[in-house]
Amino acid sequence: QVQLVESGGGLVQAGGSLRLSCAASGRTFSNYYGWFRQAPGKEREFVAAISWSGINTFYEDSVKGRFSISRDNANAKNTVYLQMNSLKPDDTAVYYCAAAQILEPSGRPRPDYWGLGTQVTVSS
16 A cells, blocks of 8 residues: 655646645555646646656646656655646646556556645636
């Protein structure tokens, strides 16, 4: 079992920045960690993913150049970050952290575990 706890969400104006954190505990070795989001009335969608090594990263097209995913494995700390810059109102959603063993051919992880999510609201 892997437990994932997100933090860092909030209300920000368009053009602003937020950094989301995802703290993993339990059986924390997963090949991939990722972020997904779900806006009201919409399906959950992929945002970004990173490999266990941190070398490989993947992004949904609409966030490329604005969002950056990273991870910190030092000193038994297992945290994944999502730095979000130049935020837009369309980025408003609940953001979920996920852990996965498998990466789909599309470059998206197939989540085995989910966090409970953190709300991000971008005002215009």
